[in-house]
Amino acid sequence: MSRPSYRSAIVGTGGIAAVHAQAVAASGGRARLVAAVDVDLDRATAFAAAWQAPRVFASLTELLREEPVDLVHLCTPPLTHAPLALECLEAGVTVLVEKPPTLSLAELDTLAEAESRSAAHLATVFQHRFGPGADRLRRMLAAGDLGRPLVATCLTQWYRDDAYFAVPWRGTWASEGGGPTMGHGIHQFDLLFSVLGRWREVTGLAARQARGTETEDVSMAMVTFDSGAVASVVNSVLSPRETSVLRFDFERATVELEHLYGYTDADWTVTPAPGCEDVLKRWSAEPRTTGSSGHPGQLAAVLDALDRGEAPPVTTADARLTMEFVAALYASAFTGERVTRGRITAGSPFARRMDGTGAPWKGTGR
Structure with missing residues (x-):
């Protein structure tokens, strides 16, 4: 048929x-x-x-x-x-x-x-959820081949100059919703969440270092997950050597992905822990997938x-977990408090706008 x-x-x-x-x-x-x-x-x-x-x-x-x-x-x-x-x-x-x-x-x-x-x-x-290697990693984690997830890092370090932000809708809370947290790093940490599952708590930082935008041009977060894993997340548009990096440290192996705007199967590396060489064999035994992490x-x-x-x-539920993380990062950065999942309810200013009651630098420039 x-x-x-x-x-x-x-x-x-x-x-x-x-x-x-x-x-x-x-x-x-x-x-x-x-x-x-x-x-x-x-x-x-x-x-x-x-x-x-x-x-x-x-x-x-x-x-x-x-x-x-x-x-x-x-x-x-x-x-x-x-x-x-x-x-x-x-x-x-x-x-x-x-x-x-x-x-x-x-x-x-x-x-x-x-x-x-x-x-x-x-x-x-x-689309990064669907790239070569991502399904293999999720399957191996679910099967117990990698052991427990322990530590992760998620880096989106890109470069966008002032000319990029000359487009009227870029760099404003009202039309773009946020800076690199919302518009750039979101792909990487969404892939992070698709592997590690539900995040539990965020401690965030956001700053406007160099660009004349309303929004941040760099943000960072320390994240804990329901599984007990911990992660650090960096989102930047100030980094001349651009890179996108995900690293997962499991009990039995480190799995790393480094690329820029899209990855292939060749961009993954696996380093087994001592005595766990079977992980590398298992990874290599999986069918290779052609193509890249595109649309x-x-x-x-x-x-x-x-x-x-x-x-x-x-799905909407999947996207909401990622979007709630964005709101929580901003809420933590602008209030100085740790923010747990579920804390940003309908009545919160950070539910209505990602900048909530306003960024700390509001009124000091564009």
Whole structure:
């Protein structure tokens, strides 16, 4: 029996939209791009011509009214994610939304409530969960091959200059929701959580060191997990030698991943503890996966779930664990207190906005 081919539309035709279009094109016909949507109709038209999308619209409302679609790829600036995703859910259309899915926990909870009333689903783009090696690591941990997780480090040390933040919606709480914690490091620590599970407590620090933004340009966190593991997390846009590093120290081995914006199977290394050489043999015995941790891997997983009639990954609940960590890091950094999971309730200012009552440097510049 042949698989269905899902009618897909890309909303927002900026830089990341081409990555989504490439993923659709690489799906082997399981998805088809039937429309491109952008408030700049000329840009949408050029994008549609480049990717052979037959129809162009100036708004999501027009698309949903005039074109039957199964899956919307939401590639607009973060400020628009919540209202546009809500419109998709209310129309019964599944939406795959770029990170961050919303600007706040309150917005994400609104979408979760709308999803509970809809036949459609919300999935967030956290493509690093689906890269080569990640599933192998999770399987081996679940099977007990690695022993208990003990210590982890998660580093996203990138470089973004002032010109990068000249784009009006970047570097502001109201339109981007945060700095590198929200917009850059989120991919790495989401992968961290997909391996180590639920975090329990955060002690955070956020600072504005060099960029003229409203948001932080560097943040750090000390994290404990329900498993008892501990981790340190660094998110920076001030680092000329850019790197993305995850290191997991288990009882029986150290597993490391170093890359920049996407990884392959070759970017993982495993160092067994003395007397635990079987771990390396087990890792090497697993089938090697081609490709990298890009959008095609997650889109394939989304289409697999839709084939089965299930909620596609990354689910709203999965995304909420990651977004709650972001809110907790900011809350800890700005209040000086440790923040436990579940402490940021609906009435908290950090549920409504990631900067809560305001960053310490508020009013000292942009």
